[in-house]
Amino acid sequence: MKKSSKIRVGIIGLGVIGEKILCAFQKHPKFEIVSICDVVKERAELISQKLNGIVYYTDYKELLQNSDVELVYVAVPPKYHHLVALDVLAAGKHILCEKPLANSLEEARAMSEHAKQAGVVHAMHFPVYYTKAFKYINNFVTSEKIGEIRRVEINTHFHKWPCEWQQTDWIGGREQGGFVREVFPHYIQLTQALFGKLEHIQSQLELPADSDKCETGILASMKLSDGTPLLINGVSQIAQQERIAFTIYGTNGTISLVNWIKLEVGKYDEPLTEISLQPVDPTLDLLMNLANAIKGDRADIIDFQAGYEIQKVLEALLQKI
Ligand SMILES: NC(=O)c1ccc[n+]([C@@H]2O[C@H](COP(=O)([O-])OP(=O)(O)OC[C@H]3O[C@@H](n4cnc5c(N)ncnc54)[C@H](O)[C@@H]3O)[C@@H](O)[C@H]2O)c1
DSSP states (O other), rough: OOOOSSEEEEEESSSHHHHHHHHHHHHHHTEEEEEEEEHHHHHHHHHHHHTTEEEESSHHHHHHHOTTTEEEEEEEEEGGHHHHHHHHHHHTTTEESSSSSSSSSHHHHHHHHHHHHHHSSSOOOGGGGGGGHHHHHHHTTSSHHHHHOOEEEEEEEESSSSGGGGOOOOBBBTTTTHHHHHHHHHHHHHHHHHOOOOOEEEEEEOOOOSTTTTOOOOEEEEEETOOOEEEEEEEOOSSSOOOOEEEEEEESSSEETTTTTTTEETTTTTEEEEEOOOOOOHHHHHHHHHHHHHTTTTOOHHHHHHHHHHHHHHHHHHOOO
């Protein structure tokens, strides 16, 4: 049978995000899902049925032996990223890995090094980077509209953690869960994409007495490479609807990304007002860039080296380094 010219994808991990990105791969003209895997057989079977009986596995190593698979999307919980990704790279397949890259700095370093040596495309799933809102922010901070940047702030306020839509067994745990690991990589990535490396990271974590449970608060400060302060204020279990805001304050203008997609802008002595942007699925743009990278064309992807730089900040925030 003649193989299609589409990039053939295998997916490992069919949970909350795995299923969501599976739908994006399905919609995208450049990709074709050829096999899937989840350790939970019922889950793999169910998704296989939805995909007209596509080949499924419960052992990811069998998926990696399938020579049809060119690109592997890894969407297992964070503590398995390292193990699975190293095997994907050893099998010589392109990889799209979920964030955070790893569950420790050592793992992230090894993944980045192996990825460089493997001679394949290695990318991470950071959808916010591909939104129209982020493109707008990028233009704003490099224009006169912002003036001199005085401060950057990341505020994450949750009335409840884990959130309603992501009730998995690991996400409220200290080993690999918590909102710092889950949410902050996105905003560290955006900050590094805009301003480069972050320095002088000081962090104060608020941890519950139960050592199995994740943090309930974080107060941290860092500096951009030009010395501009970056402040972090994260807290959960408070009486306020969930609100996540990434704000850049300038002398001429201030810009804020609220709850992932809502963009607010204000000029000097004016309130912040919402900028309306046409909603598009940023993952489709990410996948277009990934397809271009695999074809050897120009592409804007966030690779494992960038993932390692993000992990350095993440581990410092978690007071692990
Ligand atoms: N980029 C984003 O916007 C975004 C959003 C949410 C989650 N995530 C990340 O995606 C990853 C998965 O998160 P989730 O919420 O989907 O978790 P989840 O627990 O819902 O899903 C993980 C799935 O992986 C399966 N699994 C575990 N070990 C496996 C293995 N060895 N082989 C095959 N399958 C295995 C589990 O059975 C489960 O179905 C995490 O790293 C998380 O941080 C990213």
